[in-house]
Amino acid sequence: MKSQPLRIGGGAFNGRRLQSVPGLQVRPTSGRVRQALFNMLRPVIRDAIFVDLFAGTGSVGLEALSHGARQVYFVEQDRRVMATLRRNIEQCGVGHRVSIISAPLPQAVQRLPATLKADILFLDPPYGSQLAEQTLSALEPLSLLAPHGLVIWQHAVRHQVPRAIVIGDRLCREEESRRYGDTRLSIFA
Template identity: 80%
Template sequence: MKNQPLRIGGGAFNGRRLQSVPGRSVRPTSGRVRQALFNMLRPVIRDAIFVDLFAGTGSVGLEALSHGARQVYFVEADRRVAATLQRNVEQCAVGDRATIIVAPLPLAVQRLPAVLRADVLFLDPPYDSELAEQTLTALEPRSLLAPDGMVIWQHAAWHPVPQEVRIGGQRCLGGKPRRYGDTQVSIFT
């Protein structure tokens, strides 16, 4: 099965083509889900600090930069995938607003700056894993979330999610999840 072209769907880089990773090791967030996500984030994304956990090709974080995010921290475990991510960051000429951390989650949480106060923490782990839960547990003692920050968890529609998450003592409650085919997005504020 041939990979579909990956493009930025809105903002300053609208239509910009991104490199993808051959094969099935990376499942980029679909354009439909990204468009819906950034329509929801429109009131808060400008000048935001965005953390793209399980970044893959970087399509979500680059979409955040395209819509006006001030800074994006990309976390990706696979060095080969991170090289593609780096090329996509260079292609969009946003290296001054992008930080790439190459390390597996949840261990990579320790590599995020201690002074970081993210407006949006975005998790898109492999659907057949418990990595999101493990990462959220690793994030719990860290004060990485801004006072009005949110956690967005993209997951398989069948995957159970908790009613709340805690980041650095902040209790974030889940709202009504949004479903897009087999994909579901849960937002905690």
């Protein structure tokens, strides 16, 4: 199956084409959901440090950079997907503003810098898996979230998420949940 190009939906790279990964292994966040996400993040994205867990093609993290994020940490384990991610970063010319961690989650959280204070942690695990819960458990003892930081969890509508999560010494409660077709964004602050 030939891959369909993705497009950045706004900001400095608006309309920029990104490569996708052939087949059904990677499910990029739809343009509609990315647009809604970055409309919500508009007040906080400028100069933010954004962590894109389960990065895939990098479309969400690159959209964050397009909207003014200062730095993005991409976490991805699959080598074939990683090659696509690197090409997309190169196409956008933002290599100096990204860090890539090539390791499986949840173990990869140990490779994030100990001094990191992320403004936004974005989780988009494979639907139907428990990888988000496992990753959040691995993040629990780490103080990686800035005092005003957000955790955004993209998941299938049918997937039940907890009302609160702990990251470091921070208790983050679900503040908002928005549905887009079969996808839900749960925002914790």
